[in-house]
Amino acid sequence: MNQALRSQVRTREGNRCEYCLIHQEHDSFFTFPIDHIVARQHGGDTTLGNLALSCFRCNSRKGPNIASIDPLSGRLTELYHPRRARWKHHFEWIGPMINGKTDVGRATVSLLAMNHPDIVLLRELLIEEGTFPPVVD
Numbered sequence: 001m002n003q004a005l006r007s008q009v010r011t012r013e014g015n016r017c018e019y020c021l022i023h024q025e026h027d028s029f030f031t032f033p034i035d036h037i038v039a040r041q042h043g044g045d046t047t048l049g050n051l052a053l054s055c056f057r058c059n060s061r062k063g064p065n066i067a068s069i070d071p072l073s074g075r076l077t078e079l080y081h082p083r084r085a086r087w088k089h090h091f092e093w094i095g096p097m098i099n100g101k102t103d104v105g106r107a108t109v110s111l112l113a114m115n116h117p118d119i120v121l122l123r124e125l126l127i128e129e130g131t132f133p134p135v136v137d
């Protein structure tokens with residue numbers, strides 16, 4: 001992946017993880033990786049339409065997965081696709097917690113461990129500062 005493409009992905013969504021919405025400046029340890037939404041091993045290509053900025057935590061939990069189990073219904077469902085769907089359609093904030101509103105949202109929250117205690121604690125601090133959550137579509 002060339003540097004221009006990387007830069008486009010980073011700036012497109014304001015240098016935030018497109019899954020949990022944490023900003024790069026809130027993670028001093030890892031430069032956010034670029035996620036292939038549909039992993040290359042499933043035929044996903046390296047183009048803007050298949051790339052998303054992802055924090056290290058979300059990226060490492062997602063891995064090459066493109067589907068998971070909705071914990072409510074127990075059914076197999078696709079994961080959230082940041083290029084094809086709107087965050088607000090599938091997720092909502094309940095305080096510092098991300099709630100999945102749909103089967104896709106619930107499966108993604110679960111697989112990516114989007115409410116791990118460490119990240120919830122960070123969100124609580126950012127909410128106290130008044131810098132989180134961001135307004136998104």
Ligand SMILES: [Zn+2]
Binds near residue numbers: 017020057058059
């Ligand atoms: Zn994330």
